[in-house]
Amino acid sequence: MSEGREALSGAIAGVAGGDRAALKTVYRLTSAKLFGTIIRIVPERERAEDILQDVYVKVWRRAGRFDGSKGSPITWLCTIARNTALNELRRDGRKVEPPADTLPEVEDSDALPADEWLCAMEESQALARCLQELSGDQRRSIRLAFFEGYSYSELAKKVDVPLGTMKSWVRRGLAGLKGCLGG
Amino acid sequence: MADDGIPQAEDPFLTAGELALGVLEGSDLAAARRSQLVDAAFAEAVEWWETRLGAMGEAAGSGVPSDTVWQGVEARVDALDGADNVELPMTGRRGPAGWSIVTAIVGLGAAAAALVLFLSTPATSPVAPPQIASTPGDQLVAQLGDDETNRSLASRIDPDSGELRLAISGLQADTGKTPELWVIPAGGAPISLGAIPEEGDFSRDLSTEESALLVAGATLAVTFEDDTGERHETPTMPILLAGALAEV
Known part of the structure; x- marks a missing residue:
């Protein structure tokens, strides 16, 4: 397990124990990544930031359910972020269409993510x-x-x-x- | 496989994948969400897909959220911690005089009438039993649905984690109104569990008092109430949906 992944798993365990500082660590390590995930689905900054807030409140409540044997901590967090964004989209609709040129970006991109250490x-x-x-x-x-x-x-x-x-x-x-x- | 060559969503594992991917919509989405709540094997399959497909998300870009996001998270976590220490004022009370079978039956739809009968004769409940998977376990589920209005709500309660999960469909309320969830203990009066979304998935932690009420045999019901941000003392007729909680 990479050092970053280990640090993140440890911080999530801390959140499960009610440690507020650990939540801040999780936020510091992952908020940029989760924001990137959300804003792809809900491409309005203010709305995406509200969703991001919801996500970390969920993380605070659900950290005890994270099971490291089932997947990586960042995947677990990204899934919460993505599902929260999708729920928001299904509830309130797509108010702004993503720019048409986003199509090629998601095509067959095998580029390694910049924050590879988390993955x-x-x-x-x-x-x-x-x-x-x-x-x-x-x-x-x-x-x-x-x-x-x-x-x-x-x-x-x-x-x-x-x-x-x-x-x-x-x-x-x-x-x-x-x-x-x-x- | 059908003649047109499209792999049909008869394979629940693929349906779970469609749900995890987020492509389902309308009644297919509502049905899959219900399955996720009441069918443990299906829920596990959704989790499998979320974990596998989630690895794709690691290739998504990143962005820098405003500083105010963290401040908002802190404030909301503070509020949550505070709320956990507040006792539910309604918990354990008996029904007000206004909640009588006579007043309740007047002008009600079938679901509500069934609920009222259920309250009066719990031993021979006419409320349709929840359609549940036969997986043994200690979770509680209730499936509430009304074919005429296409309103539905599937609920799952996990006593271990103290979490309530709902999949809601078609509960769009008029302006100023909101759907509100109620629990009616066997032989008791309705107690509000608070406002719920009109559509989509919803989950929240239950207080100890709420968990004590949500047991097999209790009934869940939904009404539209004024959107005051507070829990109401008594439900406003009509009851939109009602169904019994059962263990799975």
């Missing part, structure tokens, strides 16, 4: 390898759904294909990932 490299590499085994349409659709938080009908509209085609791409892609990742 669970094994999981990231396994997923990247399995995504590469999918067809381009399947891979791009799944990436677009993940990064921008698009639903099936939004994806179909964005990529300009029939809804059934989009569902087919995503389901086939997920089935491929399931096999490749050993689900």
